[in-house]
Amino acid sequence: MNHDDAVPVRPLTLAWVGRHLDAGERIVKAEPLHGGITAEMRRLIIGTRGGGTRELVLRSYVDPFHLENAEDGLTGEAGALTMLAGTGVPTPSLVAVDPTAAQCEYPSLLMTHLAGRTVLDDTGVETRVRLLARQLVAIHAVCPAERPRKYTTLTTADTVVVPEGADAAVWAAAADVIRRPAPPYEGRFLHRDFQPGNVLFDVPPSNPEGARITGVIDWAGPSWGPADLDVAHCSAVLALLHGPAWGLRFADAYEEAGGVLAASESERLYWRVRDALAASEEVRSVSQPWREAGRTELTTRAVEERLDAYVAALMDAPG
The missing domain is CATH 3.90.1200.10 (Aminoglycoside phosphotransferase (APH), C-terminal lobe)
Incomplete structure (x- = not known):
């Protein structure tokens, strides 16, 4: 993995993500996602065994102001994503969660990436x-x-x-x-x-x-x-x-x-x-x-x- 691309995600968290990938997969790039207020968001590009790629999203609570609510927030999100699977509400799928930072530098949640974008302009x-x-x-x-x-x-x-x-x-x-x-x-x-x-x-x-x-x-x-x-x-x-x-x-x-x-x-x-x-x-x-x-x-x-x-x-x- 390119060192510059690894900078946004910390080493312990990278290792944790790696343990939740499929056999033969690797993280090839990490990109910041902007717009969040309470947590740090990263899009992870995953190289697959067949030579293609897929994307995951990593949420980490790093701001001291929001850390005290991290465990409740991540536990609630993990529960909601699990419960909503199959309901028809379009949500990411939960991959893994570490709400107390037992394995990551900061409390974190890993989920699938959804297509689409937020739209904030007045048109439409x-x-x-x-x-x-x-x-x-x-x-x-x-x-x-x-x-x-x-x-x-x-x-x-x-x-x-x-x-x-x-x-x-x-x-x-x-x-x-x-x-x-x-x-x-x-x-x-x-x-x-x-x-x-x-x-x-x-x-x-x-x-x-x-x-x-x-x-x-x-x-x-x-x-x-x-x-x-x-x-x-x-x-x-x-x-x-x-x-x-x-x-x-x-x-x-x-x-x-x-x-x-x-x-x-x-x-x-x-x-x-x-x-x-x-x-x-x-x-x-x-x-x-x-x-x-x-x-x-x-x-x-x-x-x-x-x-x-x-x-x-x-x-x-x-x-």
Whole structure:
């Protein structure tokens, strides 16, 4: 293996990967994958016994800030990938996992590589929103033999970060919404970070309307909870990435695809506002990968303004 290509993957981890390859296979190249926030991602090119190649993906938690959650994240992802095999939800296949770094330098997971790419530009967003909604309905229809852990939410009314120049009264009213107890709900299997950055598409260059989903990735937080929570999260990300109108549109697209949300508008508002306010704490970390992916206009300030407009639209909605 070329030494320069080996640099992104550490020696113990390389040896661990090698033990999970088929006889006669070898790692010939490692390439960084960009866009992740919590973990280091590498695409590994594997030389096969017959002279061809195949690809695997290596996820390693190396940032000290995220290491404390590595074991839970990798264990959850390994369990989700195993459970989802054969369900029709397009996910990578699990190859191996070392959640406590017993054999690798850092906690790591090895999985198959899926075709397709994340698509973050505005062109074709209407088609992709419909596809995202259908895919999320299919995820929520999965009935695992063993339920994952109950969902968690960390944001409180007191941790919300109000954007500069925002209407303080509107944000105070939004914060009051999540001071209330969570509404009752019918549990569903949740992804918990379902959004455009974690969905792979095949988009014909000459026909954006012919896009199709090839994979759903990043299953570190599978949970049991209300469908509204996954819908609210994807809605908030769409609002920041493509504009508030698309955040408001996603819930309708989900229902049009056959999904079922909370019965009352006040219950729906609770989940949507909760996730929108959670985004206020992550604007900088979320927007940076988008700029690195080519959306250079999405400065931290621009994303804050979109979030402010989205929260105002939610609080102004009928009901």
